Amino acid sequence: MKLLTFSVVFILTVCLVFAGLILFPDILGQAATQNNEIVFGLFLGPFCVLFVLGWLGEKLILKLFQKNPD
Numbered sequence: 001m002k003l004l005t006f007s008v009v010f011i012l013t014v015c016l017v018f019a020g021l022i023l024f025p026d027i028l029g030q031a032a033t034q035n036n037e038i039v040f041g042l043f044l045g046p047f048c049v050l051f052v053l054g055w056l057g058e059k060l061i062l063k064l065f066q067k068n069p070d
Contacts (some may be wrong), residue, residue, distance in 0.1 A: 013047040
């Protein structure tokens with residue numbers, strides 16, 4: 001996995017978590033103050049999903065743009 005893909009996934013996940021906290025402060029704000037494990041799960045879940053999608057997308061793009069030796 002390229003460092004660029006990892007960085008983009010990390011930044012997108014942070015933006016997603018902050019957007020969730022801004023849009024739903026009553027629900028996610030209370031979860032953030034009462035239980036740190038929930039906050040970790042809120043970050044880790046989307047991060048893993050975006051990480052797998054980014055990895056698959058990277059492999060697909062590299063496969064599509066790879067030069068054929070023909």
